């Protein structure tokens with residue numbers, strides 16, 4: 548009793564409690580329930596390209612596979628205190644953020660224990676809001692928070708979508724690409740209706756494209772026909788440097804700045820910044 552009273556009287560706690568929540572910039576969930584379509588590659592390289600123009604970025608690895616953490620060179624032994632501990636309410640988001648090798652880019656890594664989170668959260672209170680609640684308590688702001696989602700539409704991806712205001716969907720240029728897309732779009736709509744009215748599909752980025760391949764071109768045409776301007780003009784080519792970079796623990800933009808893959812991700816970042824400016828202008832006009 549004495550202890551809790553003393554705590555309440557502590558000036559730091561009182562000051563913290565009185566602070567209004569810090570407003571974050573854009574929060575982007577990078578999601579597609581289909582595996583191996585370029586979510587993590589897009590998360591790492593888009594984050595790096597935006598950090599290169601001095602945007603302050605936080606990348607949250609919400610995938611138990613921990614590929615974003617590996618791709619940014621975060622050692623396994625330093626991952627115990629990752630997003631899992633935050634989701635389970637064991638610590639605050641600010642306690643698990645670490646700087647990456649890229650200036651302006653911070654990361655919250657994923658540990659293996661995150662694979663248990665889906666089950667462990669099922670019976671918890673506010674299970675869908677864990678990430679959102681934690682981000683709302685973050686005492687400092689980022690221009691962009693990117694969340695690398697696992698290849699499933701379970702509680703981890705749901706937490707990402709409830710915390711985010713945008714979903715960016717990487718879509719591999721291959722025959723089955725469109726099959727799961729309508730289900731993903733429906734899921735985004737349902738999350739928007741039930742949990743998070745600010746959520747919307749921000750864009751679709753075509754990945755692993757091979758311009759010489761007819762199928763790649765056909766998929767691109769179909770997706771553009773259907774989703775129009777939601778589809779980014781920048782297309783990420785299939786590029787060997789992109790697939791080599793993670794084994795060096797580096798974003799491709801650091802591994803080989805001049806390769807076609809790096810150029811494509813830098814182009815994507817420029818386009819995303821333009822879209823954000825346009826969206827803000829429209830929002831101001833509507834207000």
Ligand SMILES: Nc1ncnc2c1ncn2[C@@H]1O[C@H](COP(=O)(O)OP(=O)(O)OP(=O)(O)O)[C@@H](O)[C@H]1O
Pocket residue numbers: 581582583584585586587588589610612614696697698754755756783784785786787789790791793808
């Ligand atoms: N444009 C590209 N060119 C060549 N290889 C690529 C490209 N994009 C991604 N890859 C490789 O394809 C594999 C899958 O990519 P990535 O891990 O980004 O997909 P993912 O959607 O995050 O997968 P998962 O669903 O398992 O999380 C990786 O080995 C990655 O290095």
Ligand SMILES: [Mg+2]
Pocket residue numbers: 586587588610614615695696697
């Ligand atoms: Mg991944």
